[in-house]
Amino acid sequence: MSKRQPITIKEVAEEAGVSQMTVSRVLNKQKLVKESTRLRVEAAIASLNYRPNLMARGLAGGKSKLIGLAYYNPSPSYLSALLVSALKECRDLGHHLVIEDLSDIEGVLDNSVIVKRLSSIRLDGLILAPPLSSNLALLKLMHDMGIPVVALSYRDPQSNHSSVAFDDIAAAFTMTELLIEKGHKRIGFIRGPREHPSSPQRQSGYENALKAHGIPIDKGLIFEGDFTFKSGMQLADKVLDAKEPPTAVFASNDDMAAGLIAGTQRRGVKIPSELSIVGFDDTAIAAAIWPRLTTVKQPIAEMAQTAVDMISDITSANWNGQPAHVTIDTIQIIERESLTTPH
Template sequence: MTTNTPTINDVARLANVSKKTVSRVINKSPLLSEKTRTVVEQVIADLGYVPNPQARALALRHNFVIAVIHDNPNAQFLVKVQQGILEGIDGTEFGMMVQPVDRNSPTVVDSIRRFLELHRPYGVVLLPPISANEELIELCRRFGCRYVRMASVELDEPQHMVTSNDREAVCDAVGYLVEMGHRRIGLIEGPPGFLSAAERRLGYEQAMKAADIAVDPELIRPGAYTFESGVTAALSLLNGDKRPTAIFASNDEMAVGVMIAARQVGVEVPDGLSIVGFDDTPMSNHVWPALTTVRWPIVGMARAAARKLIARPGDAPVEETLLPSSLMKRGSVARLSPSD
């Protein structure tokens, strides 16, 4: 049985080059003259030749897949990361896969090693908090696996990092609450082990210090970046001896939990309690009143991470290393009256 499907041999013959040269063109090697590259690319286009992805993966000893490795309970965060990755690889030969892990497992690094050996991804995007695991980074280096880390602080060289300015953004958000007359400002933190949680607390403390307001431990509660933890923390604050007039929750899911808790105890938002979240997820505009929140550039960070990962020698550099967050002022914050 014969087939008219063009092969790499056909391309090499018509372009009068070797199969190895054709392969280098396909893989965008810089070790070619522009004239040779142009000739081979024209023959590929004329023949309608499509490289065999399995054969390429076997020859290059990796698949054309970007693996997203995460241990993050925030579903909205993961959706936005996947959107950004897909935007970053749009129009390329790359695909995406997602691999959840348990960062607290004593075998987490061994599990990721087995994953890399089995699937041979082209590279990995490491999400917080797993991106801060230096043992995992060393594994990627030993394995020869490309990687880019997303985090709220610089952890690595620029080609391996995409960073957000969480501390500065939270400082601005809490500063806005101060401008609106609030001084008893509660904080619901993110979970232990997340650099983002630590950075956001530091931003809260920095804003309070700048306003000459003492940080009161009785106005701070732990959270887990989940709706349920936001409800629990807010009920504790609102039923305490020092009820806050405003609460900064370290992500939107917890901030929406604060809204529900306020209704449970009969506190009006924003007149009785102002609320600010972090992320600017879709839910922030789907609640009433609409949530004032920090727009975290998750999609842009993930898009930049993917582009850094698939960049080849000679490509224009991906400049986005630090992507700024911004405050979205909506209806969940009100100016505090002097009598409150």
């Protein structure tokens, strides 16, 4: 039996009753197609199970781009969500994603080593994940090399690079306010590493909410973590052995919150009846542990998708040369079993 040849763009066009150019425009997400026509084309693609040849598509139109995503980040849950979304968006746009994990560099993370690694790839554009995204010297080096950059979670309107950020301050404020509304007044906070741009912002949101409700900031309830499960677990003793232990702890990412749950349960503490614990990000680990974690839903996938779209626009012939700054300010709290009212 002869193997069925792949469905072609011509067959999709005939099925939808449109030109091949219109199908191409729908595939490339161009905005020159009427909504009704786009829906008809998408229905034809689904009906025929059409799979575009992304490499051929990109080369034929001269639009295929090599986009880098560099990271040096301790949170595997965050990275998983980020990479999956960036890969999907690159695939949909016909681009190619080069993932550069810089965590294998031994010793101090030197910018010259990073530049050497990245310059050999001949990238069309680069997405920098935090904390690399707030490395001003690195951002300048990339600009001097002519590599367009989109920085994640760090916004500097005066810079030459574009950025995609989440309103961490407002989100942390909202989460802390939820804890207060539940009746908690002694609320601990676990901050992330100091070099990470989100760490001070999330702490500011936490402290602003306490001030807004007339609750004094107790520095003895603020603990130093590094966004890893291990650091959250190691902090369990410090949290529980505090002079006046908190009734709730807001860990500024899910990995640390999950580690804290494991560490406190090892001490025999019941979560949440004896201690409520909440996190930030809503990564996969939040729903995988027990009790499941109440957390801030950070739109990691949307941020990754937006960053890829930005690089695609920046490297197009129609770009106006001005960096763009996008802040996603939709805040959603996912309430699960790790939070209750204090006893």
